[in-house]
Amino acid sequence: MSKKKISKEKSIRRAKTTTEIAISLVLLGTCAFFIRNSLNHAKTVEPSPYVEQNNNIDIEDPSATTLPDPNQTIYESLSVNTKDKFRGDLILVNKEHQYFGGDEDLVSITDMNYENEINFFSAVDSTYTILKEVYSPMVKMIQDFYDKYQNDTLIIYGSYRTTDFQQELYDNDVANNGGEESTRVAKPGFSEHETGLAFDFSETENNDYQGTGDFEWINANCYKYGFIVRYTSSKEKITGFQNEPWHFRYVGIPHAYYMDANDLCLEEYIKLIGEHPYDKEHLEFSDDKGNEYEVYFVKSDDGNDKTTVPVPAGVRYEISGNNVDGFIVTVYKGQKPIVEEAPTKTFEDASEENTENSTDEGEDDNSEDTDDYSEY
Numbered sequence: 500m501s502k503k504k505i506s507k508e509k510s511i512r513r514a515k516t517t518t519e520i521a522i523s524l525v526l527l528g529t530c531a532f533f534i535r536n537s538l539n540h541a542k543t544v545e546p547s548p549y550v551e552q553n554n555n556i557d558i559e560d561p562s563a564t565t566l567p568d569p570n571q572t573i574y575e576s577l578s579v580n581t582k583d584k585f586r587g588d589l590i591l592v593n594k595e596h597q598y599f600g601g602d603e604d605l606v607s608i609t610d611m612n613y614e615n616e617i618n619f620f621s622a623v624d625s626t627y628t629i630l631k632e633v634y635s636p637m638v639k640m641i642q643d644f645y646d647k648y649q650n651d652t653l654i655i656y657g658s659y660r661t662t663d664f665q666q667e668l669y670d671n672d673v674a675n676n677g678g679e680e681s682t683r684v685a686k687p688g689f690s691e692h693e694t695g696l697a698f699d700f701s702e703t704e705n706n707d708y709q710g711t712g713d714f715e716w717i718n719a720n721c722y723k724y725g726f727i728v729r730y731t732s733s734k735e736k737i738t739g740f741q742n743e744p745w746h747f748r749y750v751g752i753p754h755a756y757y758m759d760a761n762d763l764c765l766e767e768y769i770k771l772i773g774e775h776p777y778d779k780e781h782l783e784f785s786d787d788k789g790n791e792y793e794v795y796f797v798k799s800d801d802g803n804d805k806t807t808v809p810v811p812a813g814v815r816y817e818i819s820g821n822n823v824d825g826f827i828v829t830v831y832k833g834q835k836p837i838v839e840e841a842p843t844k845t846f847e848d849a850s851e852e853n854t855e856n857s858t859d860e861g862e863d864d865n866s867e868d869t870d871d872y873s874e875y
């Protein structure tokens with residue numbers, strides 16, 4: 500009885516041990532699977548063939564054979580939310596591409612002017628707001644204009660609009676048009692003003708800003724601050740809007756520079772960047788201050804919540820959605836990232852970086868940058 504019991508216990512123990520071994524083996528296997536999987540995920544993305552071409556050129560140089568090339572860009576994967584293709588400085592919002600926003604980081608122009616003791620321009624209404632990141636470059640541009648011409652007649656006549664407000668404007672314009680579809684006011688959901696990235700100038704003398712006289716300087720130099728004159732008569736057929744010399748849109752300095760220098764409207768520029776995907780030749784250029792940039796496109800993975808975006812390691816970059824079919828990566832060559840440890844950055848972090856940077860440039864470094872611009 501007792502013997503039987505012992506043997507039973509033994510067999511139970513043996514069975515237990517066998518089960519434990521089996522479980523351990525399964526666990527080990529699972530661990531190995533996960534480790535291998537995470538290694539696969541941690542693996543940096545394949546370098547762009549375009550980059551490899553560059554390497555070949557470097558290898559031909561005998562002095563470069565023994566040392567690693569410091570100019571070689573190493574890319575790594577960044578996982579971003581696919582729906583973030585609807586956000587960022589480079590989103591294309593027009594009659595065909597609706598804006599899907601709602602969580603804009605806005606500031607009151609009147610409050611910010613008061614806090615910063617700025618009195619050389621004002622908003623026509625104290626409720627007017629604009630994206631926080633756009634406020635600083637806008638003020639910097641107006642400040643330089645004021646310093647140059649001692650002209651304090653500029654007012655912000657339009658800035659961020661809620662979709663309800665856009666609806667109101669649209670309905671009024673349709674009513675004034677005798678019920679005809681409006682050609683001057685964008686349909687609600689399709690106005691750049693709903694993004695917080697755009698504003699309209701007017702002036703207190705005639706309430707009619709045409710970008711002429713003193714103001715010609717603003718329209719000619721706005722690209723240096725990251726703005727474009729969004730609707731011009733020469734691009735009317737592409738944008739679908741009449742000439743609006745008063746409507747400025749923020750896109751960031753590299754892009755504003757490129758569009759100005761190559762006479763491209765935003766529709767044409769977004770199309771051009773789409774022709775420079777990650778695995779083909781990137782768009783590379785320097786601005787008139789000698790800053791070098793590299794820009795490329797990454798299609799969004801629309802079937803998945805996340806899209807893998809290759810980004811350069813150890814170099815400052817920004818990601819923006821294009822509001823159409825993917826992401827635009829802007830590389831600030833020769834500039835270190837503001838936050839080290841780029842691999843764990845999210846899209847939100849990258850946006851914060853933009854904001855921090857523009858704030859730094861706009862407020863802390865004001866005098867130095869102002870000097871640079873007043874040379875033009």
Ligand SMILES: [Zn+2]
Pocket residue numbers: 657692697698699745746747
């Ligand atoms: Zn406007």
